[in-house]
Amino acid sequence: MNIRAKIYGGVSAAEEPLLQAKRPKGTKADTLHSVTVEREARRRNNARSEDRHRLTDEHARLTHDGQDFEVELINLSGGGAMVKGAFEPLMWDRVELHLGNHGTIECAVRWIRDDCVGLEFAHETRLDWPSDQVAIVLRHVIERTFPHIEFPESGEKPPEPQPEIDDEHRAAPRHPLVWNGTLHHDYQSSPVRVRNISRTGAMIETSATVRVGTEPLLELTEAASLSVTVEWAVGDQVGLRFHSPFEMEMLNETRPSVVSDWTPPSYLYPDTAAAHIEDHWGRLDLYQLRDELEGFLKR
Secondary structure (H helix, E strand, O other): OOHHHHHHOOOOOOOOOOOOOOOOOOOOOOOOOOOOOOOOOOOOOOOOOOOOOEEEEEEEEEEEOOEEEEEEEEEEEOOEEEEEOOOOOOOOOEEEEEOOOOOEEEEEEEEEEOOEEEEEEOOOOEEOOOHHHHHHHHHHHHHHHOOOOOOOOOOOOOOOOOOOOOHHHOOOOOOOEEOEEEEEEOOEEEEEEEEEEOOOEEEEEOOOOOOOOOOOEEEEEOOEEEEEEEEEEEOOEEEEEEOOOOOHHHHHHOOOEEOOOOOOOHHHOOOOOOOOOOOOOOOOOHHHHHHHHHHHHOO
């Protein structure tokens, strides 16, 4: 308001009132976002489409040389992790990272700097059953999915008897197979990769946000759909508990894929690393797996 003009004239009261009209507050007729709603609780997870790989105040258990350590998870995604803890591995040591129920991942040490360690996850899906069952199912799956991989005819001369080996200490055949599926949750369907699976649960990897405590449906095939409960979620790894036991023979009807070339996430590259990281996992191709399965089943 111009006081001088009011006193000496030049502007009528009708043109410029003493009291300005108030602007209306509240909901506008054509919008729903003009009212501020106070949040009653803090966010329990990150629902934004931001980088979920960097973690804050997340811890896990890690097994190295038969000893357990508590480690801080700094990054966790895309087949690898960066952890910080008071253990002293060597390059290419094998360790197991335990994220929760059904959340054990076999890892290899990629780099070490001070008390931070870069871990690469095993590529293949881990099958947590007795080794003999795993070998039988792997053979059926290969015969159905990869018919060009021929197994020797049955009825061959039996091999020489082998000493009995306790199944708990018998190494399961390593394989190059990855099982994928679809998670139906929150009125959407998301592709997932099965990291490990057992009779009671599984760990999956997905870029979708999955809420802890929900009860989605995990579909491996049309004949293998599992009702599950989400027990935990860290980064893009999710732990699932099955509502009923999963029989391993159901994998016979699935069609896994073969491990392909893998590009590690940036945090698995140390500053001085070469562009190519040598593969020290000693993985098998399908033909080597066939030969190993034949020898394993004849023990």
